Amino acid sequence: MRAYNERLVLSLIRQSGPMSKAEIARVTGLSAQTVSVIMRALEQDGFLTKGEPVRGKVGQPSVPMGLRSEGAFFLGLKIGRRGSELLLTDFLGDVKFQRRETHRVPAPDDVVAFASEAIREALDGLPDEQHSRVAGLGVALPFRLWDWADATEKDSIRLDAWRTCDLAAEIGKSWDFPVYICNDASAACGAELVFGDQNKPRDFLYFYIGYFVGGGLVLDNALYTGRTGNAAALGSVLVTARDGDGCQLVEVASLVTLEQALVKAGEDASSLWNRSGDWQVPQGVLDEWLDQAASGLAQAIASSTCLIDFETVLIDGSMPPSVRAALVARTAKALRDLIVPGISFPDVTEGVIGYDAKTLGAASLPLSDRFLVDRDAFLKG
Template identity: 45%
Template sequence: MGSSETEFSKKQRDAAESRMRGSNQAGLRAHNKRAVLSLIRRNGRLAKAEIARRTGLSPQTASVIMRALEAEELVLRDQPQRGRVGQPSIPMRLNPDGAYSLGLKIGRRSVDLVLMDFTGRIRGHERIPYPFPRVREVLDFVAVAEPKLRALLPGKLDRRITGLGVALPYELWSWADEVGAPAGVMEDWRGLDIQAALAVATDLPVNVANDATAACAAENVFGSGRSADFVYFFVGAFVGGGIVMNGDLVSGRLGNAGAIGSMPVPREEGGAAQLINFASLHLLEKAYEAEGGDGLALWRGKVPWDSFGHLLDRWLDKAAYGLAHAIVSAASVYDFEGAVIDGRFPSTVRQQLVERTEAALQRINRQGVSPVTVRPGTIGADAREIGSASLPFFAHYLLDHRVFLTEPD
């Protein structure tokens, strides 16, 4: 009897180990495919031999992976390139139509939904401004905007929509006073499972991230800057940001790393306040309203930025002062190579803000702090939308960054 039980146990163990080997092999193949796609995405186009060299895969394994990716229509062959000897190499590039995603940015003054292709290009954009976000209004917007964006894809390409990424501020309900919402109106956001609600509304897998963190991810993944260590600021209704170390966007122990808007900044008249009280567009909106303007027009895009005149000039100085102090504080903790500033404004305003921030840095005592280069972001006003739309791609096709949440089991 004992011998029989021992033999049975051995068979169970062998079967379990066999399944584990199969599982590990399948997991390794999936990881290698993600690594190859990520490498091609970062470099634009690469030949199989170069892919094998950079990933450490054998040429045979790299060829098998590339054939599989071609069969799935995720990559395309580019024009052959002749070298000095041997057969011409054939670079591979991502197929823009290989996969699509939807990105939803829920902001304090507007909600946006974009359709993005596999190369990071926005194919469609729907948007509505509002005085403050209401749950019902956002869900109704998605119900109308999603079919419009799907209709932009010819034939059956809408079946290649991988999922919906969502970017929204941390604890959205807690900003009711700042955006002027009536008491209790934004309480619906508290306790709402936005991931589940949107999964039902769209019948798509849903991934969620903080809005400013998503913008930082977009700069890190799709931006043209090549810095591997930078602190990032996105100036929207309220300023936020993120941090990138060794090429990875760091989310932190509780997912709240890069809470840039909460950084303390000294007031010139004494005391201190948070960065959001210096570098948020909410301040420009309120100043415009105080002079009789329609503050919400700032978010509707119907007011030329040069029409803000002295108000914009004053806001730029105040924002630059706050950003400069925040940069020094960040650089005192970690020796970032650069500080990247982007936001929901034209590139000309962004450049002015960068230049004034650089000037403000020179007026701060930075003894013992490594030099930091201030540069403009390369994505622009759509950074949060692009960051949100990239979440499904990282969940399904690309190597995961720590900030991106994978699909729930």
């Protein structure tokens, strides 16, 4: 699957849906004979499947070829502040297995044990002949976990163990597929890139609102993670809070901030961490958090736009769609209210993945590495 033209065809079909050989030849600039050879090989290898013939045109009916869902499988592991999660997705991105485990703080040994047990359970759900089609495990985790400032002394000891942990090596000892590591917010951005709307601009900035807010960066239709893998660490951007004090974005646009506000108001904050899609949050508390988060996000967007002239900013998060929509609307308004001479601000829109963005983003790492090229490649021929 390292052959460039094969990856080119798979990338195009993933973006556009089932296509005939003639359509692929026209879009890619490859010869009809080359495309025919590639499609035949991919079908024989179990990556493509024939659709229903399309009739009604002159000549032989065209036969669209689409991705075969069982052609490959990908594992994604997310390590979060409150829990870990592992899923198995097929070639189409449909989740076939998912398991979660809560924790107070993540410790390396516990995460490795959870991952190994969950991977074994996921594989047990596949027929034996499909085990070899598991292309790899992607891991999404916050970098520098030991910097979490609110940890107790006991928790700090557990977190400090991450300084010397080679998680990929530890998990990889038990399995014969590759393990990939990525910052969790960048991974969520990768999920938007691979599984989200395929008509996005080639450059965009991405915010993910979880326990902490984080970010991702796409340049030339490719996820950019930078020298240390921590590019677009947007939670660290300096902003001005609504009371006039300086702070980091993470302090005003994270769900932990909303949790703290609920606790201070004597309210139950547990609904923030379930996936039912229904938050039990008093409107006054929610409005206050939305306004301060939107203000911080708008400032971070303005600062980022001064460096890279983005056309679009996407905002997603572990929240009900209605809350996400309200946050995007208020952020767009707060951005319009800013005055930065010489700068044209980008559009602010919603991401589409939601709760599973980080875990699906982790699973997209082996998918992208093994089977895809960047989204511009098919335009180059």
